[in-house]
Amino acid sequence: MNDVAAYALRLGDDALVLAQRLGEWSARAPDLEEDLALTNIALDLLGQARALLTRAGELESAGRDEDDLAFLRGDREFCNALIVEQPNGDFARTIARQLLFSTYQLALYDRLCDSADEVLSGVAAKAVKEVAYHRDHAREWTLRLGDGTQESHRRMQDGIDWMWPLAGELFECDELNERLVRRGIAVDARALRPAWEHVVTDVLEEATLAVPETDWAPSGGRYGRHGEALGHMLAVMQSTHRAHPGATW
Amino acid sequence: MNDLWEVFVRARRGLSHQHVGSLHAPDARMALRNARDVYTRRQEGVSVWVVPASAITASSPDEKDAFFDPAGDKPYRHPTFYDVPDGVPHL
Numbered sequence: 001m002n003d004v005a006a007y008a009l010r011l012g013d014d015a016l017v018l019a020q021r022l023g024e025w026s027a028r029a030p031d032l033e034e035d036l037a038l039t040n041i042a043l044d045l046l047g048q049a050r051a052l053l054t055r056a057g058e059l060e061s062a063g064r065d066e067d068d069l070a071f072l073r074g075d076r077e078f079c080n081a082l083i084v085e086q087p088n089g090d091f092a093r094t095i096a097r098q099l100l101f102s103t104y105q106l107a108l109y110d111r112l113c114d115s116a117d118e119v120l121s122g123v124a125a126k127a128v129k130e131v132a133y134h135r136d137h138a139r140e141w142t143l144r145l146g147d148g149t150q151e152s153h154r155r156m157q158d159g160i161d162w163m164w165p166l167a168g169e170l171f172e173c174d175e176l177n178e179r180l181v182r183r184g185i186a187v188d189a190r191a192l193r194p195a196w197e198h199v200v201t202d203v204l205e206e207a208t209l210a211v212p213e214t215d216w217a218p219s220g221g222r223y224g225r226h227g228e229a230l231g232h233m234l235a236v237m238q239s240t241h242r243a244h245p246g247a248t249w
Numbered sequence: 250m251n252d253l254w255e256v257f258v259r260a261r262r263g264l265s266h267q268h269v270g271s272l273h274a275p276d277a278r279m280a281l282r283n284a285r286d287v288y289t290r291r292q293e294g295v296s297v298w299v300v301p302a303s304a305i306t307a308s309s310p311d312e313k314d315a316f317f318d319p320a321g322d323k324p325y326r327h328p329t330f331y332d333v334p335d336g337v338p339h340l
Binding site: 144 | 272287
């Protein structure tokens with residue numbers, strides 16, 4: 001697979017896997033309003049994933065479309081970051097993931113608008129508005145849970161502590177990323193970290209939450225090395241397509 | 250802690266806000282965001298108001314006759330004696 005296709009697949013897999021995770025909240029969220037909020041966000045991400053996987057399929061020139069890539073790959077072929085595949089946990093943990101990931105994704109898409117690849121820049125330009133809302137949603141909930149009751153504070157801190165070490169992988173810049181940065185196609189992931197830390201730290205402090213201190217930095221998702229949970233998630237996500245190949249609405 | 254809020258949406262510039270329903274939210278900022286997610290996801294609006302349901306004073310069904318019936322036999326108040334010009338869809 002060529003560089004640009006692999007890069008589009010990374011971004012697309014991040015969006016697809018997180019969309020599926022958020023979709024798992026459907027009919028299980030704390031209330032009707034939040035049910036719709038989380039599934040709206042999931043649909044935004046799914047839309048981004050469709051465009052990115054389609055682009056990856058075109059550039060790969062192996063005849064795979066978005067459905068083939070989404071439903072007919074095994075977990076070792078997915079190149080999403082580890083943070084998006086984490087099981088939802090409780091509502092606070094899901095919000096913690098939303099805060100850390102959407103802050104990263106907003107900074108990424110903001111810069112990707114200038115990509116030399118027309119499809120990547122087009123997807124980014126449309127998605128920036130969507131993700132700005134995702135981050136706003138996560139921020140509002142982080143403030144309320146962190147600076148809420150003793151119980152909500154404890155759960156929000158647990159969520160942040162769980163997700164924080166996994167965020168580091170988002171800012172890794174490997175050789176593929178470097179080659180594409182030189183061609184003006186990709187965003188240098190390392191460059192996103194300072195602004196990300198600034199935004200996230202501000203929110204955590206306002207929410208009376210502690211910024212975790214840890215050296216643990218799990219990684220490997222970009223190369224298909226995932227946790228056990230991703231396989232279970234994909235089994236659910238892919239079962240209908242695999243049971244009924246080629247089915248359409 | 251989850252109060253009831255009434256939601257008003259303006260479909261586009263030039264129209265007034267219409268009541269579309271209600272929702273629960275812990276405070277005004279969250280009510281506005283919930284309203285966006287629940288009531289404008291199919292491009293229904295360009296502006297949203299949320300109002301605490303407790304802030305609304307409503308007419309009572311018991312007062313219905315005294316409130317509304319006296320207007321029933323006064324057709325001269327209705328704007329039905331004019332021709333609406335073409336090209337004025339929202340009069």
